[in-house]
Amino acid sequence: MDIKTLCLGVLSLGEASGYEIKKFFEDGFSHFYVAGFGSIYPALAELTREGHVTCCDIAQEKRPAKKVYHITPSGAALFRRELAQAHPVHRVRSDFLLQMIFAAFMPPSRLDEVLALRLEDIRAELGHIELCNRRQDIPPSAHFALGYAQAVLQAGLDYIEGNRGVLSVTPPNKDAP
Amino acid sequence: MDIKTLCLGVLSLGEASGYEIKKFFEDGFSHFYVAGFGSIYPALAELTREGHVTCCDIAQEKRPAKKVYHITPSGAALFRRELAQAHPVHRVRSDFLLQMIFAAFMPPSRLDEVLALRLEDIRAELGHIELCNRRQDIPPSAHFALGYAQAVLQAGLDYIEGNRGVLSVTPPNKDAP
């Protein structure tokens, strides 16, 4: 699923501008998909050229004009075809886990820092998801996706808290030796 | 962490050829890192030019000659610096969860297929990890990373099995209306 398909997906839920498409993913789905303006705007331009979406310039008071995109029947058909074909890939690219493999080459204080940073990130993402779960403008199945992300993040959090002990080669000295 | 750093990491555990570096990640760590030959070989060549690794041509009987790489002190220092700097990013890019958001645009049979494919992938990865966990040639902290991956995969599996019901918009008709 490339970014063009993703734009078609969001637009099949309703009209939106490029800016709003980015926000759609940022607010809650950022855990499993991130896209920048540098990808979204060119994708929308191409989809327009291909006739899969149409575009209306909307002037606004007290803020910049925006371009609102609508999906066309050809776009909707393309999106369904894409959904029917795509293999459900789920790719993880974790510098964190890579760092853990090589934990022995880090000073203990740095190891603590890395774990703290990861826990912080997980907690932030969990908070994000909780907020997003209250949204009414997303399809019911999106809550399934959010629940999945939540379950997986929580499992990671619990794992770190329960097993960080195995990383410290030198356990905190019990008492006077 | 780019691929050059990763190669330094593997070589700081012991000498290896490009082929063996790829296998190191493939056998067990493929869940959170994948690299192809097209990345590894050029990375090793560059590290050699920079003096961070050295290379010995080793002829073998009944199989092709291989190039065994050794890390140099400058390479080891570079790797430690990299470990001390890198933010522990953990990025997920899931077509599967994206497809779930838009599940309403898929025929029910296709939805079943997608879920089955995902469950299959998870089970395969869990099996992979279990095998790798028995390896003796990896540092103890690598088992922490493997355990993390295992916990997270298991949580995903349980979530799908426990919550796939919410995806079917049309519950099996109770009885005659």
Next chain:
DNA sequence: CGCACCATGTAAGCAGTTACATGATTCG
């Protein structure tokens, strides 16, 4: 006899990120 494994490398291509450019409004 074909396929998988061992083993290395090059070159083209692509998807996405980062940085740059612009500018009004609103909030602390």
Next chain:
DNA sequence: CGAATCATGTAACTGCTTACATGGTGCG
């Protein structure tokens, strides 16, 4: 008064994937 939000876009860059090229060994 600086920062964040709203809003769109281009261009360079980069890091990785894919395909191509080569060739012996061993298994079913």
